[in-house]
Amino acid sequence: MLGHLRCLFMPHRPDNRRVKKCGEGHYYGYCETCGARIRRLRRNEWKRAWRWPRDFAPTGTDRQG
Numbered sequence: 001m002l003g004h005l006r007c008l009f010m011p012h013r014p015d016n017r018r019v020k021k022c023g024e025g026h027y028y029g030y031c032e033t034c035g036a037r038i039r040r041l042r043r044n045e046w047k048r049a050w051r052w053p054r055d056f057a058p059t060g061t062d063r064q065g
Helices: 002-009
Strands: 027-030 037-042 045-048
Touching: none
Parallel strands: none
Antiparallel strands: 027 037, 037 045
16 A cells, blocks of 8 residues: 555656566566556656556566456
8 A cells, every 4th residue: 555655656666677678679567666567768767557568578477467
């Protein structure tokens, strides 16, 4: 609960072990705090990824599923 509130007012933090570069050249991963799927816009700037790339195969289990 607290992690979700933190990510509403502050930027997401990626779980670096689960970030991968996708075929279209973007980085995708999961937020370390709230577990949301996120996409890197610029260095140190991550936003929630509403569309998920097909070629992204995360390591470990999917927290959203």
